[in-house]
Amino acid sequence: MATKAASSGRRRQRQSLHDGFLRHRNFFWLKVATIISLVVIVAYMLIDVTPRPNGGSWYGYTLGTVGAGLILWLTLLGARKRRMNPGVWSLKAWTSAHVYLGLSLIVIGTLHTGFQFGWNVHTLAYVLMMFVILSGIWGIVAYATLPSALSANRDEMTQGQMLDALRSLDRQLHDAAQPLNREQAQWVQSSLNEDPFGGNIWRRLTGYYPNSPTMIAHQEFRELTAFSPDLGNSPLEKVDSLLERKRVTLQLLRRHLRIKAMLEVWLYIHIPATFALIAALTAHIVSVFFYW
Amino acid sequence: MAFIIRQISYTADGREIVRPKSVEKRMIVLGRSADSDIHLPDLNIAPEHARLDRLDDRRVRVVASGGLDFEIDGRPTSRTEVDVTKGAELGFGGHLLTFSREMGDIVIAVRRVEALSDASEEKNEAEVFSLSKVLPSRRIMAWGGVVAILLAFLIVPIISHAFASKDDRKIDQVIGDKSWSSGKLSQAHHQLEGNCEACHQQAFVSVRDSACVSCHTSVHDHAPANRMGPARRDPGLGGAVLAGFAKFFGKEGEGSCVSCHTEHEGAGAMQPTAQAFCVDCHGTLDERLINTKLQNASDFGTDHPQFRPAVMVTPGVHPTFQRVSLDNRPQDNSGLKFPHKLHLSGTNGVARMVQTMRGEFGWGNALVCKDCHTPTPDGVRFQPVSMEKNCQMCHSLGFEQIGGTLRTLRHGEPKQVIADIRAYYRSTGPVRPDFSGMARRRPGDYTQAQTQATFAMAAANRPGTADAAIRAVFSQGGACFDCHQVTPPRAGADWGIVPVKQTMRYMQKGWFSHDPHRTETCQSCHKADASNSSTDLLLPGIAVCRDCHLGEASNSDVPSSCALCHSYHADDGAPWTTRDRVARGKPGTNTAAGGRSTGSK
Numbered sequence: 023m024a025t026k027a028a029s030s031g032r033r034r035q036r037q038s039l040h041d042g043f044l045r046h047r048n049f050f051w052l053k054v055a056t057i058i059s060l061v062v063i064v065a066y067m068l069i070d071v072t073p074r075p076n077g078g079s080w081y082g083y084t085l086g087t088v089g090a091g092l093i094l095w096l097t098l099l100g101a102r103k104r105r106m107n108p109g110v111w112s113l114k115a116w117t118s119a120h121v122y123l124g125l126s127l128i129v130i131g132t133l134h135t136g137f138q139f140g141w142n143v144h145t146l147a148y149v150l151m152m153f154v155i156l157s158g159i160w161g162i163v164a165y166a167t168l169p170s171a172l173s174a175n176r177d178e179m180t181q182g183q184m185l186d187a188l189r190s191l192d193r194q195l196h197d198a199a200q201p202l203n204r205e206q207a208q209w210v211q212s213s214l215n216e217d218p219f220g221g222n223i224w225r226r227l228t229g230y231y232p233n234s235p236t237m238i239a240h241q242e243f244r245e246l247t248a249f250s251p252d253l254g255n256s257p258l259e260k261v262d263s264l265l266e267r268k269r270v271t272l273q274l275l276r277r278h279l280r281i282k283a284m285l286e287v288w289l290y291i292h293i294p295a296t297f298a299l300i301a302a303l304t305a306h307i308v309s310v311f312f313y314w
Numbered sequence: 315m316a317f318i319i320r321q322i323s324y325t326a327d328g329r330e331i332v333r334p335k336s337v338e339k340r341m342i343v344l345g346r347s348a349d350s351d352i353h354l355p356d357l358n359i360a361p362e363h364a365r366l367d368r369l370d371d372r373r374v375r376v377v378a379s380g381g382l383d384f385e386i387d388g389r390p391t392s393r394t395e396v397d398v399t400k401g402a403e404l405g406f407g408g409h410l411l412t413f414s415r416e417m418g419d420i421v422i423a424v425r426r427v428e429a430l431s432d433a434s435e436e437k438n439e440a441e442v443f444s445l446s447k448v449l450p451s452r453r454i455m456a457w458g459g460v461v462a463i464l465l466a467f468l469i470v471p472i473i474s475h476a477f478a479s480k481d482d483r484k485i486d487q488v489i490g491d492k493s494w495s496s497g498k499l500s501q502a503h504h505q506l507e508g509n510c511e512a513c514h515q516q517a518f519v520s521v522r523d524s525a526c527v528s529c530h531t532s533v534h535d536h537a538p539a540n541r542m543g544p545a546r547r548d549p550g551l552g553g554a555v556l557a558g559f560a561k562f563f564g565k566e567g568e569g570s571c572v573s574c575h576t577e578h579e580g581a582g583a584m585q586p587t588a589q590a591f592c593v594d595c596h597g598t599l600d601e602r603l604i605n606t607k608l609q610n611a612s613d614f615g616t617d618h619p620q621f622r623p624a625v626m627v628t629p630g631v632h633p634t635f636q637r638v639s640l641d642n643r644p645q646d647n648s649g650l651k652f653p654h655k656l657h658l659s660g661t662n663g664v665a666r667m668v669q670t671m672r673g674e675f676g677w678g679n680a681l682v683c684k685d686c687h688t689p690t691p692d693g694v695r696f697q698p699v700s701m702e703k704n705c706q707m708c709h710s711l712g713f714e715q716i717g718g719t720l721r722t723l724r725h726g727e728p729k730q731v732i733a734d735i736r737a738y739y740r741s742t743g744p745v746r747p748d749f750s751g752m753a754r755r756r757p758g759d760y761t762q763a764q765t766q767a768t769f770a771m772a773a774a775n776r777p778g779t780a781d782a783a784i785r786a787v788f789s790q791g792g793a794c795f796d797c798h799q800v801t802p803p804r805a806g807a808d809w810g811i812v813p814v815k816q817t818m819r820y821m822q823k824g825w826f827s828h829d830p831h832r833t834e835t836c837q838s839c840h841k842a843d844a845s846n847s848s849t850d851l852l853l854p855g856i857a858v859c860r861d862c863h864l865g866e867a868s869n870s871d872v873p874s875s876c877a878l879c880h881s882y883h884a885d886d887g888a889p890w891t892t893r894d895r896v897a898r899g900k901p902g903t904n905t906a907a908g909g910r911s912t913g914s915k
Contacts, residue, residue: 069552070590074579077496080556138580143467143493181443185433192431199357200346204380207346207357214357214431219442226448279443286445293452298459305467309494311563312472313514314521 044162046118055122059129066133075136077144085134089127090303093151096124097296124158127151143309147302154295161288172281177274184275188218191268198260206246209239210261213268218275227287229280236272240265317342317368318416319352322425336419341367344406345380352424358382358407366422372399374413374420467493475517487511498581513577520565521572536882542569545595545603574882583894589613589866589875596876614874615864620856623820629799629812640856645849649814651797652848657681659843667708675707683836693829694888698816701725711793714738723793728811731794732784739780744772784809820853824879825888829896 062085071079077086099120102113111119131151139145176184192214199210212235225231243262252259319342321333342351347361354363360380367375378384378392385405386394396402396413398420404411408428414421429435441447449455467490474489491510499507506512513521527533536542546568549557560567567573574591575584597612609619622637629649638644657664660680668677677685686704687696699705702725711723713735724730747755747765755761786792788800788809801810837843839854863878864870881889888896 076576076579078576080552080559083559084555138497140495140497141493142495144496146463146467146493181439185437185439188433189431192433196355196357196430200348200355202357204360204382211357214433217432219437219447221448223445223448226445282443283445283448287449290445290449290452290455294455294459297456298463301460301463302467305463308468309471309491310496312475312517313491313494313510314518314563314565 043114043117043121044166046114051115051119051122054119055126058123059126062126062129062133071136074138075133076138077134077136079136082134082136085130089130089134090307092123092127092130093299093303096120096127097300100293121158121162124155128155143302143305147299147306150295150299150302154292154299157288157291157295161292164285164288168281168285172278172285175274175277175281179274181278184271184278185218187271188268188275191264191271195261195264195268198257198264201257202261206243206258206261209242210265213239213265216272218272219279223283223287226279226283229276231276234272236265236268240269316419317351317366318419318421320421320423322423341365343379344411352411352422354406354409354424356407356409356426359409363406368420369395371418371420372415373397376404466490472517478511495578497578499577500579500584501582502584503577504581518564520560520563523566523571526571526575533883536884539569541603541606545599545606547594547598547602589877592876592880592882611876613865613867614876614878615860615868615870618856621821621824621853623851623853624817624822625820625851626815626817629815631813633815640851640853644851646817646820646851647849648816649799649812650816650848651799654842654845654848654850654852656846658683664708671707683840683842689828692827693832694827695818696828698818705797709793709797714742723787728788728794728809731787732808735784735787736780739776739783742776744769744776820851823884825881825892826879827888827892 065081066075069079069081071081076082099116102116131148135145135148139148179187195210196214199207202210216235221231231237240262243258243265247256247258247262250256317337317339319335319337321335323331323333325331337351339351342365343362344350344352344354344359344364344366345362346354346356346359350362352366360382363380363382364376364378364384367377369375374396376384376386376394376396383390383392385391386396387403388405394402394404396404398413398415402413404413408426408430410425410427412423414423471488471490471494474487475491478487488511492508495507495510513525515522515525537545549568557567559565560573565572593612596608597610597617599606599608599610611618620639620641622639623644623646624635624637625644625646626633626648627636628634629647633649636644656662658681659665665680668681669679672678675685686699689696701709706722706725710720711725712720713723714721721734723734747769755765788794788802794800794811798814799812801807801812803809831839839858840852842852845852860870862871863874864872866873866875875891877889877891879889879892883890887893
């Protein structure tokens with residue numbers, strides 16, 4: 023009986039090791055962030071600031087100071103991530119706190135504004151902050167949902183294997199196209215010349231590649247082969263089949279690229295916007311005291 | 315003399331494999347087709363792409379025969395001659411041909427230089443599968459953003475501020491500081507929008523009172539500083555935090571203009587002062603300012619002392635006033651005798667007289683308030699009642715008629731009255747008896763002689779009767795005494811009248827305007843028809859006001875904050891909020907904030 027309990031306890035411990043940063047310590051930081059947000063909101067309601075709530079009241083200063091400190095600490099995750107020693111808090115604990123305290127910054131920052139917005143450096147800092155937070159939320163959603171989509175898509179192939187499959191198809195296409203006339207050979211060649219990793223960020227994120235040369239080449243060959251019987255000796259049939267396989271493989275690869283892009287793109291907003299935010303925050307604070 | 319064709323290819327680890335082939339022909343064919351002498355499996359090459367014609371032992375002519383060009387040393391062409399001893403490089407699709415001569419043979423080295431397909435090219439897997447080639451690097455974006463924001467919103471304004479001219483006639487010199495404005499200025503300061511330096515005169519120095527009073531020259535303090543200081547309530551935790559911030563960053567602190575008048579709160583009028591702002595000090599003022607004469611007040615509806623008008627205790631040239639609570643039924647002695655009840659009655663002699671004169675003066679069947687009391691042009695108060703306009707149509711001072719002209723005693727000048735009466739008695743004789751015609755008299759000479767003797771005596775004594783007449787005028791029953799307090803003659807002074815001073819404003823500390831109260835009848839506040847004495851102070855108490863007015867947060871007809879009647883920087887005029895509200899209701903009036911109302915609000 024005792025051994026059973028002990029072993030089940032160990033199992034629980036092992037399971038908890040697999041908890042992600044979101045569930046870390048049974049949502050400890052979620053609770054902390056919720057309490058902070060509630061306290062801040064209730065205080066905002068109770069404290070009567072005249073003539074109207076704004077960042078220059080005592081409560082506004084308090085929220086502003088807390089918010090600015092929080093922003094700097096949240097930024098330090100980048101430094102903590104690069105430090106390889108275990109530290110007092112694990113990276114997971116740190117990330118968990120980063121996520122939930124970062125979310126509470128929505129409340130702290132917004133109430134610091136007192137809902138006064140305008141075309142100025144102060145609102146710029148706020149907008150950048152919200153931009154950073156929203157991109158972070160996107161990142162979390164991406165981390166929570168996309169990896170399963172990624173593995174479902176790639177059909178148990180690694181990235182290298184996908185590329186090798188393409189290369190193999192290209193080699194076969196190249197060989198199979200040798201007997202073709204010049205126009206047909208050019209279609210195949212345009213497919214061979216197609217960069218599977220080409221396209222701008224928009225194509226990457228949407229996975230929408232109109233006028234893909236491989237697709238066009240395949241359509242051309244399909245028109246040639248559609249109405250003639252496949253007797254097994256036509257190079258056109260072989261090229262058609264190879265192009266079809268290439269199309270499928272290319273689709274797989276590009277879906278993979280799309281999911282990976284969605285996993286990554288938030289960081290391209292999150293990080294630069296964070297630094298822009300710190301710059302705007304500096305301008306915000308200095309300007310307030312410059313024209314004090 | 316042959317073409318030696320060397321097909322060169324590479325193994326995966328980069329080792330070179332050379333496959334030589336000798337062709338004993340004068341002319342060879344290059345193409346994709348498998349029976350070509352130089353067979354290039356390259357889809358960019360036509361089945362028969364070019365012919366190579368040996369002209370002699372060192373020259374080869376190359377002619378494109380399939381309609382597609384080739385490249386000689388990187389330039390496209392359709393035919394060329396190559397001197398093999400000098401060497402040349404010909405490009406066909408993804409292949410390169412180089413020429414040389416070995417022991418009389420022409421050697422053509424063929425190698426594939428381009429990858430078979432784009433995918434077949436060498437790829438850095440970590441790079442191509444990520445976004446690093448599609449987006450600019452995060453580091454560049456981050457630093458770019460930092461530099462751009464700091465430059466636009468910090469460095470440019472600061473440098474511009476540092477080099478701004480010290481000539482304060484030039485306004486708005488600092489570039490880029492508009493982005494620092496946390497909100498629009500209020501309506502009153504709208505003309506300063508963009509001219510930040512008008513108030514923010516020095517860097518890192520808070521807005522000083524001196525900046526405000528450079529325009530607001532007539533503003534004065536609410537109370538002397540030595541009274542204000544102790545009167546303030548303990549600021550509490552929040553206030554202490556704010557004061558800490560203010561002190562740390564060098565603000566002027568409590569009592570400065572900006573501690574109450576916050577700007578950049580958005581366009582439009584400044585917000586009226588909240589009741590709580592006053593109550594902070596006045597709610598419990600006596601706890602801190604123990605010798606204050608002011609009573610505590612925190613809410614008009616629930617906690618406000620009874621009004622204490624300044625009433626005239628003794629009338630005269632130098633009247634004395636005293637503030638007395640209305641609860642103590644104060645008497646206001648203006649020096650005038652005037653029973654309101656008598657004059658407002660609808661049944662007595664006054665009413666009868668009014669009825670006889672109504673055609674001339676536009677009265678009704680009895681006097682009403684407005685027959686004597688005329689509002690001031692602003693509607694706030696009433697003009698003083700005057701003898702000439704309001705009294706003498708009934709209370710005539712006439713004493714003699716000459717021709718059609720009635721001679722009157724001069725009102726307001728008792729010495730002149732005395733002189734006029736004396737002059738009257740000196741210049742006129744008694745009524746002369748008529749001995750001619752049909753005037754009735756007792757017959758006989760005795761009677762005539764007696765009448766003459768009486769007249770002669772009266773004429774002789776005539777001036778002496780003036781003193782009696784004067785006494786009569788100033789004494790009970792006389793014209794003056796009816797309405798005025800009379801000072802009897804003393805050594806060196808003749809009869810006199812105590813000057814009448816009509817108080818225009820009883821409550822100097824608070825504001826009351828009759829104008830917005832026109833919807834009420836006079837009697838609903840002033841019980842004049844029950845007053846038998848002019849010393850009755852007919853002001854209504856606070857309870858009457860509370861019929862309609864209760865505190866700021868009340869649900870009364872007129873929720874009234876302190877600022878409705880009181881002003882922080884009080885002057886003789888209406889409180890700031892009231893002035894502003896009235897101005898907004900009347901088109902073309904100057905608002906308290908200084909702007910001109912359009913009346914559209």
